Amino acid sequence: MIISVASGKGGTGKTTVATNMASALGRGVRLLDCDVEEPNAHLFLNPVLGQAEEVTTFIPEIDDELCTGCKKCAEICRFRALAVVAGKVLVFPELCHSCGGCMEVCEEGAVLDGNRILGTVESGSAGNVLFSHGRLRVGEAMSPPLIEKVRSINENNGITIIDAPPGTSCPVIAAIKGADFVLMVTEPTPFGLHDLKLGVEAVKTLGIPCGLVINRSDIGDDGVREYAAKEDIPVLLEIPFDRKIAEAYSVGKLIIEVRPEWADKFRDLYNRIEILARC
Amino acid sequence: MKVAVTAKGVQLSDEVDPRFGRAPYILIVDTETMKFDAIDNNDNVNAFKGAGIQAATMISEKGAEVLLTGYCGPNAFKTVDAAGIKVVSDVTGTVEEAVAAFLAGPVEYSTGANAEGHW
Numbered sequence A: 001m002i003i004s005v006a007s008g009k010g011g012t013g014k015t016t017v018a019t020n021m022a023s024a025l026g027r028g029v030r031l032l033d034c035d036v037e038e039p040n041a042h043l044f045l046n047p048v049l050g051q052a053e054e055v056t057t058f059i060p061e062i063d064d065e066l067c068t069g070c071k072k073c074a075e076i077c078r079f080r081a082l083a084v085v086a087g088k089v090l091v092f093p094e095l096c097h098s099c100g101g102c103m104e105v106c107e108e109g110a111v112l113d114g115n116r117i118l119g120t121v122e123s124g125s126a127g128n129v130l131f132s133h134g135r136l137r138v139g140e141a142m143s144p145p146l147i148e149k150v151r152s153i154n155e156n157n158g159i160t161i162i163d164a165p166p167g168t169s170c171p172v173i174a175a176i177k178g179a180d181f182v183l184m185v186t187e188p189t190p191f192g193l194h195d196l197k198l199g200v201e202a203v204k205t206l207g208i209p210c211g212l213v214i215n216r217s218d219i220g221d222d223g224v225r226e227y228a229a230k231e232d233i234p235v236l237l238e239i240p241f242d243r244k245i246a247e248a249y250s251v252g253k254l255i256i257e258v259r260p261e262w263a264d265k266f267r268d269l270y271n272r273i274e275i276l277a278r279c
Numbered sequence B: 001m002k003v004a005v006t007a008k009g010v011q012l013s014d015e016v017d018p019r020f021g022r023a024p025y026i027l028i029v030d031t032e033t034m035k036f037d038a039i040d041n042n043d044n045v046n047a048f049k050g051a052g053i054q055a056a057t058m059i060s061e062k063g064a065e066v067l068l069t070g071y072c073g074p075n076a077f078k079t080v081d082a083a084g085i086k087v088v089s090d091v092t093g094t095v096e097e098a099v100a101a102f103l104a105g106p107v108e109y110s111t112g113a114n115a116e117g118h119w
């Protein structure tokens, strides 16, 4: 069972939901923090982490001595990451998608493996919860391969909870595709609704069942609930604004630490997801 | 000398298009004879990324030594720079006027990109 916890924008409480659910389920659950640009689940779970493993990706490095300037590499590159000018190959790393096509097509052996570092992956455990997260190298733009690497860590008791990056672009898709269920976290405000709609569109394109958690559910308006009803998206949990919860968050504590009665609600949330994902 | 000018049309009397990678046409003008060759850049206009790189490669292949345009993004600049093409940015008016102003001088060449990506 793979559950991706996502939200159309940051700051909706996505990490809160993912970490509390993981912690409430405990034993053998694996939490994967795939918000690799700003991983913060560890701040709430305080895992003991092992050594950071570097994740690299292919990027062409051109051997100017061997290169004849034939342009075959630039012609095959769908992403226009290569240009040949004045007989020399220019590489645009931020456009490269590491497909390896250029290396394949070069008859001179002039395309070498430049091995760019995307970021690091760290794993460990937080009590009963198995934990892994990725951290994108500062200045790196290509997060999907790193997210895929984090997702490949799948040793668990059968339940994986993914803290997806906010938004609706490629990194989010990398963090939700192949999941059994996507849990969208939103706030009941017009902004929340706007971003939720975009998120739901993305999830629908992938054909994954989804449900909703409404955070700070007693502020704002009914727009989100009306939208959910219209689109047939079940509202699985509402978390009202609670000063104690907000304070806990600000010092990196879980809801279930300061309000133990919430542990049951998060387990219940999981049970409902399991039922929805199976049917 | 051959000068590349980004343009909205295929005539010397057409306006300079400020965008480099996404200008619909690029005119390669021979400054001695004022004869020119209009490159259709429309394939590039809708490119998601890398339009500037592509346009830069094209004008380099056409033998341009100078580029007159409005804005030049970082990737495009890197490419024209590698091709040894000098860039004059913030150019306005018609292609003819732009070339005349360039020939009359004084010319200030750009030392870097003057736009974010996606131009």
Ligand code: SF4
Residues within 6 Å of the ligand: A062, A066, A067, A068, A069, A070, A071, A072, A073, A074, A084, A089, A105, A106, A107, A108, A109, A110, A111
């Ligand atoms: S295919 Fe190889 S030889 Fe040809 S331009 Fe590219 S790197 Fe150079």
Ligand code: SF4
Residues within 6 Å of the ligand: A058, A059, A060, A073, A076, A077, A078, A079, A080, A081, A082, A095, A096, A097, A098, A099, A100, A101, A102, A103
């Ligand atoms: S690896 Fe693929 S995307 Fe990257 S430069 Fe080579 S052909 Fe282009």
